[in-house]
Amino acid sequence: MMLPHNTISTACWLLPVSAAGSDINATVQLWDIGGQTIGSKMIQNYIYGANAVLLAYDITNYQSFQNLTDWMTLVKRAFDGSPLPLIVLVGSKGMMMILMR
Numbered sequence: 063m064m065l066p067h068n069t070i071s072t073a074c075w076l077l078p079v080s081a082a083g084s085d086i087n088a089t090v091q092l093w094d095i096g097g098q099t100i101g102s103k104m105i106q107n108y109i110y111g112a113n114a115v116l117l118a119y120d121i122t123n124y125q126s127f128q129n130l131t132d133w134m135t136l137v138k139r140a141f142d143g144s145p146l147p148l149i150v151l152v153g154s155k156g157m158m159m160i161l162m163r
Contacts, residue, residue, distance in 0.1 A: 109140040
């Protein structure tokens, strides 16, 4: 499955997954909210109740890395004292590949 290079608003995918060698099947719901501004009131609605949060940044863009602090603050605010979900940091140079095309 190809995910879009740039998200203008929000995007959602349902990805079926299964554990190799077992009968465990699940569906992962993946929301890309990167096109939202950090101040958007809707973002907390997308984040609250998540089992995991992927914080992704472009390794070729230092500002993208610095913005992670704001995103982490937003995740903590969305859970407002409730236990935080699994948080995964993902560094990507996907934007570099787009520029090289």
